[in-house]
Amino acid sequence: MIASLVLVIALSQNANPVTEVVDPSAKIVSVVAIVKLPTMGAHEYAEAKLLAETMANEVDGYSQSDMKDMAARAGESRKITLMPDHLRIQVGALPAEATTAVNYIGHILRKSRLPEDALTKAEAEIPFRTRSLWATAIEPVKYDFHRIKRDDVVDLYHRLCRPDNVWLSVGGPVDATAIETAWNDATRDWTVGRLPRWSPDPKPVGEIQDVPGSESMIELRGKEFLGDDPAMPTKILALIGLGSGKGSAMFARLRQTKAWSYRQETILWPTTQGFEPRLIMASGDQTPPMDLANAMKDELVDAVKSWDQSDLSRAEGMAQGIFERGFTMSPLYFNPSWPVTSSLDDRTFLAGYWTMKTGRPWNSSTILGSMALVSLSDFKDAALDILNSSQPHVLTAHG
Amino acid sequence: MLSLIATFALLSAQDQPPRLRTILDNGSIILVEPMPQEPVISVQLFASAKYVPETTSTHGFRHLVEHLVAVGEGTLDRKLETQACFLQAETLRDAMQIELTVGPNQLQLALDTLSGLLKKPTFTQDEIDKELRVMRDELAMEDDSLMLASAAWHAAYGDAGLDPLGTFDSMYRATPEKLSDVYDRQFAGDGLVIAIAGPVDIDKATAMASALLAPLARSHFPLPKPDRIGKPGRAQAAGFGECRGAIVPGFDSPQTASALAAALAIGSEVPGCFVIYTPTVQNGLVLVGRTDSTNGLGMYIDGLASGAELYGRAKALAREWVLRQLATASGVAYLRGLLLSQGPANRPELMIDQINAMTPKEFENGLTAFTTEHAVIAVGTR
Numbered sequence: 001m002i003a004s005l006v007l008v009i010a011l012s013q014n015a016n017p018v019t020e021v022v023d024p025s026a027k028i029v030s031v032v033a034i035v036k037l038p039t040m041g042a043h044e045y046a047e048a049k050l051l052a053e054t055m056a057n058e059v060d061g062y063s064q065s066d067m068k069d070m071a072a073r074a075g076e077s078r079k080i081t082l083m084p085d086h087l088r089i090q091v092g093a094l095p096a097e098a099t100t101a102v103n104y105i106g107h108i109l110r111k112s113r114l115p116e117d118a119l120t121k122a123e124a125e126i127p128f129r130t131r132s133l134w135a136t137a138i139e140p141v142k143y144d145f146h147r148i149k150r151d152d153v154v155d156l157y158h159r160l161c162r163p164d165n166v167w168l169s170v171g172g173p174v175d176a177t178a179i180e181t182a183w184n185d186a187t188r189d190w191t192v193g194r195l196p197r198w199s200p201d202p203k204p205v206g207e208i209q210d211v212p213g214s215e216s217m218i219e220l221r222g223k224e225f226l227g228d229d230p231a232m233p234t235k236i237l238a239l240i241g242l243g244s245g246k247g248s249a250m251f252a253r254l255r256q257t258k259a260w261s262y263r264q265e266t267i268l269w270p271t272t273q274g275f276e277p278r279l280i281m282a283s284g285d286q287t288p289p290m291d292l293a294n295a296m297k298d299e300l301v302d303a304v305k306s307w308d309q310s311d312l313s314r315a316e317g318m319a320q321g322i323f324e325r326g327f328t329m330s331p332l333y334f335n336p337s338w339p340v341t342s343s344l345d346d347r348t349f350l351a352g353y354w355t356m357k358t359g360r361p362w363n364s365s366t367i368l369g370s371m372a373l374v375s376l377s378d379f380k381d382a383a384l385d386i387l388n389s390s391q392p393h394v395l396t397a398h399g
Numbered sequence: 400m401l402s403l404i405a406t407f408a409l410l411s412a413q414d415q416p417p418r419l420r421t422i423l424d425n426g427s428i429i430l431v432e433p434m435p436q437e438p439v440i441s442v443q444l445f446a447s448a449k450y451v452p453e454t455t456s457t458h459g460f461r462h463l464v465e466h467l468v469a470v471g472e473g474t475l476d477r478k479l480e481t482q483a484c485f486l487q488a489e490t491l492r493d494a495m496q497i498e499l500t501v502g503p504n505q506l507q508l509a510l511d512t513l514s515g516l517l518k519k520p521t522f523t524q525d526e527i528d529k530e531l532r533v534m535r536d537e538l539a540m541e542d543d544s545l546m547l548a549s550a551a552w553h554a555a556y557g558d559a560g561l562d563p564l565g566t567f568d569s570m571y572r573a574t575p576e577k578l579s580d581v582y583d584r585q586f587a588g589d590g591l592v593i594a595i596a597g598p599v600d601i602d603k604a605t606a607m608a609s610a611l612l613a614p615l616a617r618s619h620f621p622l623p624k625p626d627r628i629g630k631p632g633r634a635q636a637a638g639f640g641e642c643r644g645a646i647v648p649g650f651d652s653p654q655t656a657s658a659l660a661a662a663l664a665i666g667s668e669v670p671g672c673f674v675i676y677t678p679t680v681q682n683g684l685v686l687v688g689r690t691d692s693t694n695g696l697g698m699y700i701d702g703l704a705s706g707a708e709l710y711g712r713a714k715a716l717a718r719e720w721v722l723r724q725l726a727t728a729s730g731v732a733y734l735r736g737l738l739l740s741q742g743p744a745n746r747p748e749l750m751i752d753q754i755n756a757m758t759p760k761e762f763e764n765g766l767t768a769f770t771t772e773h774a775v776i777a778v779g780t781r
Contacts, residue, residue, distance in 0.1 A: 025436055027726070065708070068667055072712040075719020077667060129671075129691035130639040130781070132542045212781065215539045245485070247477035259529055262536035284536050313481045320483040325439045325500060326727075327485050 015163040015187045018179060019351045019361055021171035023344060028074040029098040029172035030348040033105045034356050035087040036165050039272045041201025042144040045084075047156045049143055051114075052082040053122040055157065056089070060111035062104050070097055070104075079345075081336050085270040086353065087160065090345060095173050099182035102170065106186030109161045116150050123148065135337030137217035137280050137395055138267065142206035155196035163190045169352025171344050213399040215282045216289045220297055222277035223389035227357040229274065231382070233370035238382035239266040239277055239331045241307065241315035242300065244322065249303040249311075249383075250279065254296060260285045267333045270357075277386045284397070293392035304383045312379050319371050323364035419601050420739070426589025427612040428739050431604040432596040432731050440501050440597030441728040442509040444516070445494040445740035447590035448563075450620040451581055455558055456572070459534075459565010460581045462490040463573055466530050468516055468582070469497060475512065484508060490563045493679050494592075494740040495585060500729065503598045506607060513593070514611050519582055522575040535567055543638030543690040543779060544673045550777040551644040554634035555684055559627035587618030594736030597728035626681050632775050639779040641696050642688025645768035646775065650678035650738070651745070655685065656717065656753035657765025662687040663720060664706070664713035665769065669699050678734065678750065680741040687769065693779060697771065706766045710759050717754045721747055 040048060056078055057064065071077050076092025089108055093101040123145045170179050211217060225235065243250040243266030250264040264281040279300070285292055321327040326342030333339050334353060340346040354362035418432035451461060469488035470476075479486055484501045497516060499509040541549075541564065552560035593608045629646035636642075645658035659676055662685050666672035675686040689696050706713070724730040725747060738745035757765075767773060 027722075069712050072667060072715045072719075075716060075723055125692065130543060131690075133540050213539060215536060245476065245480045247480045251476075255533060259532040262533050263540060282536060282540055284539050310477070310481070314477055317481040317483040321480065321485055321500070325483060325485075325502065327500065329485065 015183070016167050017355070018183055019167070019169040019355050020174050020176055020179065021169065021344075021348045021351045022174055023171060023347075024173050026172040026344050028076065028092050028344065029095050029101065029170060029174060030090065030092050030345045031098065031101040031105055032088060032090040032169050032345070032349045032352060033109060034167040034169070034349070034352050035089070035109070035160050036167070036356055037085050037087060037160065037272060040205065042203040042205050043146075043148060043152070044156065044201045045141070045205045046143040046145050047148055047153050048087065048160075049082055049126065050119055050122050050145075050148065050153050051157055051160075052080045052087055053126070054114055054118040055112040056080055056108050057118045058113040058115050059104070059107045060113065061107050067091070067104055070100060073097070083270055083334065083336065085272045086356065088349060090349065092345065098170065098172075098175065099178050102168070102179060102182040103186055105168070106183070109166060110190060112157065114150065114154055114157060119150055119153060132337070133211055133213065133215055133217065133282060134263065136208060136211055137219065137282065138269070138333060138337050140208040140395055142208050144203070144206060159195055159198060162192045163187045167352045167356040169348050171348030171351070208395060210396045210398050212397075214284045214397050216284070216292070216397040217395040218281045218283055218289055218293045218296055219393040220279040220293065220387065220390035221393050222279075222386040224271055224274055224276045226274040228359065233367050234374050234378055234382045235277065235386070236268060236331065236367070237315050237319060237371045237374055238379060238386060239268055240318050240322070241311055241379060242266045242304070242383055242386065243279055244329050244331050245314070245318045247314045247318070249300055250281065253299045253303050254281055258299065260292070260296075266331045268331045269333055279390070289394035289396050290392060293394055297387055297390065297392070301384065301387050304380055304387065307376070307380050307383070309376055312374070312376050315379070316371055320368060323368055415601050418735075419605055420743070421605050421609065422743055423609060423613050425613065425615055425617045427591040427615060428743055429605055429608045429612065430592065430594040430735050430739055431599060431601050431608070432735065433599055433601050434596050434728050434731065435598050437597045437728040438503070439728055440503060440506055440509065440595065440599055441732040442499045442501065442506065442513065443594045443732040443736045444497045444513050445592040445594065445736045446585045447494050447592075447740045448492070448585065449590055449623040450587055450618055451584035452624065453561040453563065455561070456569065457577070457581065458561050458569040460570065460573055460578060461495060461585060462563060462565045463527065463530065463534065463570055464578055464581050464585060465490045465495050466534060467522060467526060467578070468520060471512075471515060475515070479512065482508065486512065491677060491737070492563050493677075493681070494737060496733070496737070498729065498732070506595070506599055506604060510607055510611055517586065517611070517615070519586070522578045524575060527573050527575065527578065531567070531570060534570065538564060538567060543636075543640050544642070544675070544688060546636040546638035547640055547642035547688050547690070547777045547779060548675050548686050550634040550636035551642055551686060551775045552684060554632040554777065555629040555644060555646055555775040556627045556682075584618075584620055587620060588612070588615035589617045590740070591615065592736050592740045594732040594739065596731035629682050629684070629775070631773055634775070634777045635780050636777050637780060638690065639693065639781045640688055640690035641693050641779065642686055642777045643697065643700060643769045644684035644686045644775040644777070645765070645773070646682065647685055647768070648682055649680045651749035651753060653753050653757065653761055654764070654768070656750065656757050657761045658685040658768050659720065660713035660717035660754065660757060660762055661706070661765035661769060663716035664709040665696075665700060667712060667716065668709070669696055672696065678738060678747070680745060684775065688777070690779075697776065700766070700769045701771055703766060706763050707759065710762050713762055714754060714757060718751060721751050721754065
């Protein structure tokens, strides 16, 4: 990620600090609100999907057309995405309209009308939407909209969108005082009433088991670790060694040596507790998918055991490329089906997201500094731990 | 004395033009654009496809050559990545692109790498067969949006609109001799452009790139064929979704500016839309589509009585679409390099000028280009 000056501004007692990514050279301002999600069951996650689809459709005090025009003047569009641990609401604006964008996001979080017809339309459309094979492999979620009512979505909206559960981040040529004032205004009288009664949904979120076409998606899913895990830099470095870049173990062994796959990558995937390391390969090989997953594991374990100082150096170089030079071949998959990039939108998001996740803003220099201290044996152990703790998951091709 | 030196330094920096284009005797072109605030240098080689257009018998051969060339001598990627540098290659309709992303002091490394890639490799049937196994996976993973786009291109332009990815049916006929011929045509000296953007000295970078390209021979191949002619129509694609293409002339025409603005405006109104346009001097397509539904987009376009309310937004989106690409070293080297590989006078400012000059009437025409009567329509069958 390209380095930026990141400021954290303390605000009123009921709101989280605002993170500001100061980039005077940027021509636009990016405003993002990150809403933290708890662990959810199948119905709640489907409700969250409906919420993400509809919450900006009708908002008191703002016409949708005016807001689209505001974003368009900056060449931007409004984006709302759902991930397992957060809801992301982002809008771009010209610097002169930054406070309007902040207020607008405040209104989306507080004053969405969540119209019944929009919810019904989204519920009807979502199951029929197709995504790319890669996007499906990364998030093979199967939404369960059975018997969801508007009241359920409204309850979830009020339960999630509270000032203490939202992290705001603003990036670009930011006027800190103006942003602070705007967000204070937007949150000052944002009092949390009695929260809707909540009973946990015991049914886990369902996963797709197969995909159309000739390519099966073969995955090794590693053991989840916490967001504040002190070994995080070592684990990210091990993921880069395993599957980021064309010098990685996955590329060398699964593509170049075995010719099993065109695309194969490691992914750091967000969970409500922390992160999950994942290794995904798309393959049209005729080997039964579960056998291929086991063979993939054996091949990678063998590769890691042979790693030497040159593999560690390559991973460190690649990490520098990703975090300081904006390489897109990153394991940080905090977008629905692609990694965070060095765009202003993603830098702004990452600053706020990392604060939510770890208690401190993203700092690539600190992480790279920690990575430079990782020994070869720790690097190999971390990679072997990811592989040995992993379970195979496959999406079988049926084409 | 100190202040005098500072003044000279300032003047020197101010005196440098924003960018420098150099045309060498062999017809190859170098473009250098200093961007001192950028953290990386992007060095991009474009090898024009003008001497090797896609045909049904060679469909995808350029793509196959790209795979075989970009791998280098085998350890190239490891060496680059260890130095926090990255190489990626892509086969586009009008050119093959090889990009090296390097740090501020690594321009020589990037050019040395390109020098290695410009030495003609020896292709073997074993290498070809092995790479085809991987490429079969690549083709099988093609996104719905690309399948729709490919179908629309073929419907509009027939065999002159074949996509650059290729098909397995044609690629499996590749032999070392055929690929050797494709390589010679693809990497002819007068079809090459090196575009460099980032924290570089304009004169030094130009001299370094010149030393690389100047020794290469000019082509002896016949001149390119006349421009392709598009027609409205319908096509089916193997994927899911729907897509409409406006048939447009070259990138610097008012029609293309209007169609691009219209596509982006439509995309801002219909949720989940994609817009695809790769600037080309030839007749082409501006595409807008969606892969989450097979209906709704066409109904919206055909039912749009007037675009008056969208005009301002459309103009802003189109302008930003170009400017956004010119905001990073990679984007600058890509857009300028791609256009120069199609002719030495091409530059993105011509496109911006047309967008700025677009009238409401022209914008209405841009929207009309996407209506059933005028557009090429692709619908997914899955």
